[in-house]
Amino acid sequence: MSRRQNRAAARRDVRMDEELHERVRDVIASIPPGKVSTYGDIAAAAGAPSPRLVGRILAEDGQDVPWHRVLRANGTPAPHLVHRQLELLRTEGVLAEGQRVDLRRYRWQAQ
DNA sequence: TAAGTGACCTATA
DNA sequence: CTATAGGCCACTT
Numbered sequence: 001m002s003r004r005q006n007r008a009a010a011r012r013d014v015r016m017d018e019e020l021h022e023r024v025r026d027v028i029a030s031i032p033p034g035k036v037s038t039y040g041d042i043a044a045a046a047g048a049p050s051p052r053l054v055g056r057i058l059a060e061d062g063q064d065v066p067w068h069r070v071l072r073a074n075g076t077p078a079p080h081l082v083h084r085q086l087e088l089l090r091t092e093g094v095l096a097e098g099q100r101v102d103l104r105r106y107r108w109q110a111q
Numbered sequence: 112t113a114a115g116t117g118a119c120c121t122a123t124a
Numbered sequence: 125c126t127a128t129a130g131g132c133c134a135c136t137t
Contacts, residue, residue, distance in 0.1 A: 014121095017121055050132045055118040062118080070118080078118035 003110045024057050025046060033092045035108035036101060038073050069108075075100045 023046040031037050040050040048054055055078070058067050068088040072078055076099045077085040086096050093104050 005124055044120090046131095050134095051119040052117075052133050053119095057118095058133065066119080073120060074120085081118065 020046065020048060020053070020063070021057055023063070024054055026063050028058075028065045028067065028070060031066060031108050033066075033069075034094060034106070036069045036071050036089070036094060036103070036106045037072055037108050038103070040073055041107075041109060042070060069099055071103070076101045 011057060026029070027042050027046045028037070039054045042048070042054045043051045054070070058065075058070065068077075068081075068085045069092075075096075076082070082099055086099065086101075089096065089101065094101060
């Protein structure tokens, strides 16, 4: 077993999996309508080890949370969701220029 | 053990 | 704007 896999296994064994999963969904659920956040911000706020985990969690269990309010760091949605996501955001008053949302204006942060 | 694959990020050219 | 490059973590082959 590699060093990396060792660290990962150790972290998982500390019941991190479910708690993290839950924290990530809580953070996403706390994003108010009309605002958006990024995978990186969510990861930081929820204490996730990396933004990839956030995307992974949403992929497997994103139906109960406002997943459409989560964008990539450059303000664009994940490629396979673009149209659906931007349309949902539009109904909340979040407008996009092309495929990009202006994060300076719509980004939400805990502060 | 190694390599591939994501709802990712930052830096650089 | 696009394209690489390197880093990241969990999971699958």
